[in-house]
Amino acid sequence: MLYKSLAKPVLFRMDPEKAHHLTIDGLHTVGNIPGGRPLLRAIWGVGTHAELETELWGIRFGNPVGLAAGLDKNGKAVPGFSNIGFGFMEVGTVTPQPQEGNPLPRLFRLPEDSALINRMGFNNVGIEGMKRNLRNQGKRTIPLAINIGKNKVTPNEQAEDDYRACIRSLYGYGDFFVVNISSPNTPDLRNLQHGDDLSRLLAAVKDEIRIQHAKFGGREKPVLVKIAPDLTAEETEYSVATIVRSNISGIIVSNTTLSRDGLVHANRGEMGGLSGRPLTARSTELIHTVYRLTEGKLPIIGSGGIFTAQDAYDKIRAGASLVEIYTAMIYEGPAIVKRINEGLRQLLKKDGFQHISEAVGSAHQG
Numbered sequence: 001m002l003y004k005s006l007a008k009p010v011l012f013r014m015d016p017e018k019a020h021h022l023t024i025d026g027l028h029t030v031g032n033i034p035g036g037r038p039l040l041r042a043i044w045g046v047g048t049h050a051e052l053e054t055e056l057w058g059i060r061f062g063n064p065v066g067l068a069a070g071l072d073k074n075g076k077a078v079p080g081f082s083n084i085g086f087g088f089m090e091v092g093t094v095t096p097q098p099q100e101g102n103p104l105p106r107l108f109r110l111p112e113d114s115a116l117i118n119r120m121g122f123n124n125v126g127i128e129g130m131k132r133n134l135r136n137q138g139k140r141t142i143p144l145a146i147n148i149g150k151n152k153v154t155p156n157e158q159a160e161d162d163y164r165a166c167i168r169s170l171y172g173y174g175d176f177f178v179v180n181i182s183s184p185n186t187p188d189l190r191n192l193q194h195g196d197d198l199s200r201l202l203a204a205v206k207d208e209i210r211i212q213h214a215k216f217g218g219r220e221k222p223v224l225v226k227i228a229p230d231l232t233a234e235e236t237e238y239s240v241a242t243i244v245r246s247n248i249s250g251i252i253v254s255n256t257t258l259s260r261d262g263l264v265h266a267n268r269g270e271m272g273g274l275s276g277r278p279l280t281a282r283s284t285e286l287i288h289t290v291y292r293l294t295e296g297k298l299p300i301i302g303s304g305g306i307f308t309a310q311d312a313y314d315k316i317r318a319g320a321s322l323v324e325i326y327t328a329m330i331y332e333g334p335a336i337v338k339r340i341n342e343g344l345r346q347l348l349k350k351d352g353f354q355h356i357s358e359a360v361g362s363a364h365q366g
Contacts, residue, residue: 002043003333016107016116024072027080032137037083044334046085046341051348051355054087056299056321057222057249059143059175063087063341064356065312068303068324069147069178069226070118074125075133082142085337088322091130092147093180096165098126099151102185106272109330110265114307115279116327118256119272121185122149127169134173146174147226149186156188156197160204167205171212176221179205179248182228182255184273190228193239202246222249227290229254229282229304236286240293250299253287253320254279276327280305284314288363291319296361307332309343316344316356317363 011019030036052063067081069090081089101123108117124130130146148166150159167177181192181201192201205223213220225243227236243251256273263278283304290300302320306312307328315323328336344356353359 003335008331008333012109012111015105016109017104020071020107024077027077031077031080031083037079040080040083044084044338046087046338049341049345051345051353052087052341054321054356057176058219059222061087061143061322064316064322064344065337065340066090066145066301066322066324067329068326069093069145069180070120071326071329073120073123075130075137075146075173078134078140078144079137082140084334085341086142088143088145088175090145090147090178090324091134092124092178093122093149093183094124094127094130094146094166094170095122095149095151096127096162096169097151098129099123108267108270108272110263110267110276111331112265113263113268113276113278114327114331115263115265115274115276116330117267117270117272117274119185119270121152122183127166131169131173134170143175144173145176145178145224146170147178147180149180149183150189152186156192159192159197160201163201163205164208167208167212171209171221172216174221176249177205177209177223178252179223179225180255182226184228184230184256184258190230193227193231194235198239198242199246202243202248206247224248224250224252224301226252226255227286229257229279229286230259233289236289237293240290244294244298248298250301251290251294252301252303252324253290254283254304257282275304276331277305277307280307280311284311284318287315287320288318291361291364296364306340307336309340309347312340313344313347313359314363316359317361319361319364321357321360 054061067089075091102121150162300320301322302315303324
């Protein structure tokens with residue numbers, strides 16, 4: 001109620017990107033002042049519930065609800081986001097060199113559709129800027145994923161050099177990495193999801209992970225691939241098969257869509273990736289497909305149009321072990337994290353599951 005009655009009316013009168021920066025700067029400030037983190041936990045924190053705790057890749061997740069990449073592009077507000085109930089979060093997408101992204105305006109609200117359209121274009125401070133931000137924030141309290149991409153000016157033939165550079169520079173700062181080849185806002189990036197390009201890229205990424213693991217020791221850090229919801233059935237099958245052959249640790253399903261089916265808001269004609277409620281059913285369907293193609297052996301993080309506990313639960317039953325939100329945070333505020341977690345507990349109990357892992361992929365049974 002605090003967000004919807006006070007903050008949202010103010011933020012929604014502002015330009016969307018200015019509101020975005022104000023939110024990130026605010027969380028950065030509160031998360032780094034004395035008493036700020038306990039205050040955030042007191043207002044929005046999520047308690048510990050054994051039935052929602054998950055372990056994947058040797059990493060413990062206190063609950064399955066994470067923050068998707070794109071909201072904290074530069075890793076500036078990790079302490080703030082870490083204390084409002086998320087079980088994990090992604091930062092980025094980060095590229096080796098800083099880049100301004102696409103011309104303004106490039107972020108649009110579609111309130112009647114509970115959606116956003118963005119054509120940000122991987123605007124970020126680069127790997128050195130992110131490293132400074134993460135270095136100065138102390139010990140993390142939730143797992144952190146670093147979402148990595150290539151610079152706009154880097155041709156696809158040299159893309160692997162950019163992904164290697166991100167891992168090389170940031171290996172010591174993330175718990176796992178996400179290879180972003182599915183944003184629609186970097187020219188030709190989605191072409192890396194197809195053909196031999198994908199095999200070569202993932203081989204290079206895995207090689208760089210092994211190199212850094214040898215230097216750092218400990219557990220080798222997992223790598224996930226984020227795919228688009230606009231792949232054809234044949235493209236999905238090929239991409240998933242390539243990801244499995246490449247010994248990648250998991251798949252994030254899915255990124256934003258280029259589809260505009262069913263939209264009513266005037267901003268529906270804007271170019272860019274669409275996120276939010278219009279993506280709910282499509283992303284759940286794609287999770288179901290990926291789970292079937294991998295025979296449930298490769299962990300999936302479900303993302304796309306999650307606004308309620310039922311939305312999250314549908315993705316979990318379709319095959320997701322974890323879920324992520326983004327657009328719902330903009331429309332509903334931080335309290336949504338607690339609501340989803342509490343709702344998941346009720347849904348698990350209703351279906352007779354003792355632990356969330358029992359619900360993963362349960363839609364495929366019987």
